[in-house]
Amino acid sequence: GENVEQHPSTLSVQEGDSAVIKCTYSDSASNYFPWYKQELGKGPQLIIDIRSNVGEKKDQRIAVTLNKTAKHFSLHITETQPEDSAVYFCAAIPQGGSEKLVFGKGTKLTVNP
Amino acid sequence: DAGITQSPRHKVTETGTPVTLRCHQTENHRYMYWYRQDPGHGLRLIHYSYGVKDTDKGEVSDGYSVSRSKTEDFLLTLESATSSQTSVYFCAIGTASYEQYFGPGTRLTVT
Numbered sequence: 370g371e372n373v374e375q376h377p378s379t380l381s382v383q384e385g386d387s388a389v390i391k392c393t394y395s396d397s398a399s400n401y402f403p404w405y406k407q408e409l410g411k412g413p414q415l416i417i418d419i420r421s422n423v424g425e426k427k428d429q430r431i432a433v434t435l436n437k438t439a440k441h442f443s444l445h446i447t448e449t450q451p452e453d454s455a456v457y458f459c460a461a462i463p464q465g466g467s468e469k470l471v472f473g474k475g476t477k478l479t480v481n482p
Numbered sequence: 483d484a485g486i487t488q489s490p491r492h493k494v495t496e497t498g499t500p501v502t503l504r505c506h507q508t509e510n511h512r513y514m515y516w517y518r519q520d521p522g523h524g525l526r527l528i529h530y531s532y533g534v535k536d537t538d539k540g541e542v543s544d545g546y547s548v549s550r551s552k553t554e555d556f557l558l559t560l561e562s563a564t565s566s567q568t569s570v571y572f573c574a575i576g577t578a579s580y581e582q583y584f585g586p587g588t589r590l591t592v593t
Contacts, residue, residue, distance in 0.1 A: 401580040403580075403581065403582070405584075411586065411587070412572050412584035412585055412586050412587050413525070413572070413584045414584070415581060415582070415583060418580075418581065458524065458525065462580050468513055468530070468532065468576055468580060469515075469527055469530060469540065470527070470580075470582060472524045472525045472526075473524060474522070474523070474524040475524050
């Protein structure tokens with residue numbers, strides 16, 4: 370089955386800097402890769418996703434890149450702000466109609482003012 | 483969290499008692515999921531549903547059962563709660579194009 374590994378587990382940056390979180394997956398047939406942001410005491414919120422037919426996707430200050438050959442994908446946050454502080458999860462869904470996401474273990478991002 | 487509610491939001495129960503958590507959606511999505519979240523383990527799938535009365539097991543289904551008698555409701559039951567089931571439980575709804583949207587969560591403590 371699919372296995373998703375996420376690094377780093379914690380990340381601390383200064384306000385205004387960029388942050389990058391990386392995930393690798395094992396199933397080469399996986400075709401959907403979402404990223405979630407979870408603030409303390411809340412449910413995970415879908416912030417961006419990418420499908421296997423696209424190499425990069427941007428939405429304002431966040432972007433996701435996908436390298437299918439190497440089986441990894443990354444979340445990039447530019448011009449970080451204190452409100453970006455949260456736990457971020459990557460996930461993957463293997464092809465085949467199971468609709469079951471497999472999650473990484475999360476990255477706690479702290480943006481220091 | 484729009485369109486998804488979970489009840490109760492917090493619950494404390496004793497070992498050996500049955501517990502039912504409810505997830506309700508107003509989005510009319512076909513897919514619904516139950517996850518548990520524990521430190522060091524991230525989000526793990528317990529059970530999911532792909533239609534009324536159609537359910538299947540996830541990664542950590544032992545000790546849990548589910549039912550879905552209506553599109554909008556997905557129930558998670560712990561037949562006999564154990565301390566290892568102390569966790570935060572999230573319900574999610576899924577679209578046909580794989581996006582999943584999570585509810586606000588239920589914090590369950592088994593004493």
